[in-house]
Amino acid sequence: MSSEQRYNIEDLKRLMQRLRDPVMGCPWDLKQSFESIAPYTLEECAELIDALEQKDYPHVKEELGDVLFQVIFYSQLGAEQDLFDFDEVVSDITAKLIRRHPHVFLDGDLEGVVPDRSSMEEIKKNWEATKAAERVSREQMSVMDDVPEALPGLVRAQKLQKRAGQLGYDWTEKAEVVKAIEAEWLELFDVIDSDAPVEIEMELGDVLFTIVNLARHCRIDAEAALRKASRRFEARVRFAESQAAREGSDLRDESPETLDRRWRDAKQATDTL
Incomplete structure (x- = not known):
């Protein structure tokens, strides 16, 4: 098959089925479960966020594929256990987003057009009201009920x-x-x-x-602010290391005064990150 071959979502679903084939599939993929895949999902999402913040868009495309593969993997596991499949996942998220955007989809119709534009305040109010109704339907009576504990x-x-x-x-x-x-x-x-x-x-x-x-x-966003601060800190340490190495020195052997000077230089060099 040509290296220029373009695959689609059906191909990816088929690939996942083959990886999980009990006889001819991949031994590693066959061993996985919902629980064992979860840490990889967190890692892939973190890598996507990092690529987005770096504005590394070729990498963003790659990481989006990795995240999509996680969805496909979970959907295959769900299908094998008669819990849900990928098409049901797509259908449910589409229905939910139509429901949460009554200011766009007239009468809950995907092609329905609302002639009057809503204000941001009205949109926010409708969004929160719809989410509250969804919590009630899931017998979640507190506003705190669906905030995942696994979040950072x-x-x-x-x-x-x-x-x-x-x-x-x-x-x-x-x-x-x-x-x-x-x-x-x-x-x-x-x-x-x-x-x-x-x-x-x-x-x-x-x-x-x-x-x-x-x-x-x-x-x-507190999480984004801390990630950016960490990135600046990392860049400054790397700058100081490189500066010392160019001078034939090692930060571990330098005086507090020299370390302070290098840190000031590093801050000046990285203050735009």
């Missing part, structure tokens, strides 16, 4: 805070959040030198949680 800590904190805000548990001004951070900071200082790791962990967690709240009030 900063992401989950931000979602929980947003949900609580729907009930009135929120600050109205950024200055109030800053005051709360200062109060939590003082509580952490009270225990930081104690021999009480459980209390230190709790107070540190409160500080982090409240900082996430400030990010939310500033309309900043």
